[in-house]
Amino acid sequence: MSLKSYSRGRAIHVMLVYTGGCNGCDIEIVNCILSPKFDAEQYKVFLTWNPREADVLVVTGPVTKHNEKPLREIYKAIPEPKAVVAAGACALMGGVYKNCHGDIPSEEIAGPVDQIIPVDAKVPGCAVRPQDIVAGLVSALPLLLNAD
Amino acid sequence: MDDNKQNRKVIEAEVPMGPVHPAALEPYRLRLFVEDEIVRDAEMTVGVNHRGVERIMEGLPVEKANSLTEKICGICSNSHIWNSCRTAEIALDIEVPERAIYIRIIMEELERLHSHMLYLAHGCEVLGHETFSMRLFYIRETVMDLLGMIGGNRVQYGSAVLGGVRPRCELDEMRLQKITEGMDLLEEKISAFADRFVSDPMVMSRITGVGLISQKDALRLACTGPTLRATGVANDLRTVMFEYDPFDFDVITQDDGDVKSQLLMRVFENFEAIKIIRQAVRDLPEGPITNRSWEMKDVPLTKSYIEVPRGTLYHSYALEDGRVRNCVIRTPSMANIGAMQYACIGHHITDAQLSIVQCDPCFTCTDRAIEIINI
Numbered sequence: 137m138s139l140k141s142y143s144r145g146r147a148i149h150v151m152l153v154y155t156g157g158c159n160g161c162d163i164e165i166v167n168c169i170l171s172p173k174f175d176a177e178q179y180k181v182f183l184t185w186n187p188r189e190a191d192v193l194v195v196t197g198p199v200t201k202h203n204e205k206p207l208r209e210i211y212k213a214i215p216e217p218k219a220v221v222a223a224g225a226c227a228l229m230g231g232v233y234k235n236c237h238g239d240i241p242s243e244e245i246a247g248p249v250d251q252i253i254p255v256d257a258k259v260p261g262c263a264v265r266p267q268d269i270v271a272g273l274v275s276a277l278p279l280l281l282n283a284d
Numbered sequence: 285m286d287d288n289k290q291n292r293k294v295i296e297a298e299v300p301m302g303p304v305h306p307a308a309l310e311p312y313r314l315r316l317f318v319e320d321e322i323v324r325d326a327e328m329t330v331g332v333n334h335r336g337v338e339r340i341m342e343g344l345p346v347e348k349a350n351s352l353t354e355k356i357c358g359i360c361s362n363s364h365i366w367n368s369c370r371t372a373e374i375a376l377d378i379e380v381p382e383r384a385i386y387i388r389i390i391m392e393e394l395e396r397l398h399s400h401m402l403y404l405a406h407g408c409e410v411l412g413h414e415t416f417s418m419r420l421f422y423i424r425e426t427v428m429d430l431l432g433m434i435g436g437n438r439v440q441y442g443s444a445v446l447g448g449v450r451p452r453c454e455l456d457e458m459r460l461q462k463i464t465e466g467m468d469l470l471e472e473k474i475s476a477f478a479d480r481f482v483s484d485p486m487v488m489s490r491i492t493g494v495g496l497i498s499q500k501d502a503l504r505l506a507c508t509g510p511t512l513r514a515t516g517v518a519n520d521l522r523t524v525m526f527e528y529d530p531f532d533f534d535v536i537t538q539d540d541g542d543v544k545s546q547l548l549m550r551v552f553e554n555f556e557a558i559k560i561i562r563q564a565v566r567d568l569p570e571g572p573i574t575n576r577s578w579e580m581k582d583v584p585l586t587k588s589y590i591e592v593p594r595g596t597l598y599h600s601y602a603l604e605d606g607r608v609r610n611c612v613i614r615t616p617s618m619a620n621i622g623a624m625q626y627a628c629i630g631h632h633i634t635d636a637q638l639s640i641v642q643c644d645p646c647f648t649c650t651d652r653a654i655e656i657i658n659i
Contacts, residue, residue: 156333160358160439171421263439
C-alpha cells in the first residue's frame, strides 16, 4: 500500500448532494455518519460540504432540471481520484417522479444520476437504510485506495 | 423591504448562496443584501426541488395517489398520507374505526417527536455545537426504531390507507410494551438534554435575541405551527380536530420569538407528544383497524386541514371515476418562507443561517406551485 492510499484511507471525506428527492435518504445518510448509533466516523469517514476536499460524492434524489448543472459542476470540482455513490430509488431510476402516467417522462426530471455523471456504486432502498449506505461506501473505497 | 431593493440606497453588497451550499443542507437560493455585515434584506428563492407531485397525482386512482403523497417529504411522510386519506374519507363519508384513528395518532406523534428532534439536531449543528447535535441524533434513534418496528421502514412507513391503517401497523401487546418502554427512555433522555441545554451559558448567549420575529409580524407574515406558537400565539389545529378529542394535552407557547424560544418550544412539544402517545397506548380501543365497506362516487372539491409537526397542512382534490382531479397541496413550510426572510433582516450575517433554520424549513415540502403576493 502506497503512502498516498494509506493516508487517503485514514480520512475519507463524503460529500452529500441532494438533487430533489424527499429528504428521507438525505437524513438517513447524515444520520448514518453523524449519529453515534451507526457512527461511520469511527471508521475515519467524515461528512463534508466542500467539494474540493471530498473523496466520495453521495447523490440522492432524481436530478431535477434545475439541479443538473450544479451537480455537474460539483462533480468537476472534486479532485481525482473520486467515487460516486447513488443512493436511493430516485437516484437509481428516478423513483416515483420519473414518469407521470405510465411511460410519459416528467418534464421536471433530468433523469437518474447515471445519465448525468458516472456512478460507481448504487445503493437501493426507499429510503436507504444506514447499514446499506455504509456497505455502499465501503464498496466504492477500492477505487480511491487503488488509484495509484 | 422592496423599497430598499429598488432604490439601491443602503445596499452595499450582495452575498449569494446556493442552490448547493456548504451551510445549507437542502438546495435553495438565498441572496443576502448586507451593509457592514448587517443583513438589510434577504431574498429566498425556492423551486430547485420542484418535481410536480400534484401533476403526477392528477388522474391517478385515489389509493395510488395517497401512497404517492407520502413521497412528498421524508420527514413528515405520515402527515401527508394521513391528510390525503382524510380528504378522501371526508369526501366519500368513510367511517374510520376508532382503533385505526388511535394508531394513526400514535404514528403522527412519533413523527412529531422525530421531526422535532431532527430540528433540534440541525439547529445545534448550525449554531456550532456538534456534540449536542450528535446527542440528539442518538436520542432520535429510539423513535426511529419504534417507527421501523410499527411500519417496517424507518422513513416511509405508509401506515394510513383509505378507511383505516395497513394490517402491518396493527399494534399487539409486544409492540405496545415496546412503545411504553421507548417513551420512558425518551422522556428521561430529553429531560437530561433539556437540563444540559438551558444551563449551557455559551449556547444560551449564542441564541438569545437572535432571529427575532415579533408576534405582530408573525401574524402578518402568516406563519404557522411552532414558528407562530413561539411568538406567543396559541394556535394549534389539534385542539379542533375531532381525532384529538379524547386526548388531554397543552398547547405550548413561548413569548420571545427568538431562536431560543423556537428551540425550547420544540423541546416542550416533545413532552406533549410523549403525553399523547402514553394516553393513546393506555386507552387503545379494541376492534377492527380497517373499514372496507365503502363505495366510490364522484365528489366535488374536498379539503382537509391537519396539524403536522411544522404547522397546518392542507390537501384538497376532487374525485372523478375514482381518480384524483385538481389536487392542491399547501405545506406549512411554504407559509413560513416569509418569516425565514424576515428573521434574517437586521441581524449579523453569521446569524442568517440560524435565523432561517429556526423556522424549520423543509424545502421538499416547500416546492409547490405557488403565487407570492407582496405584503
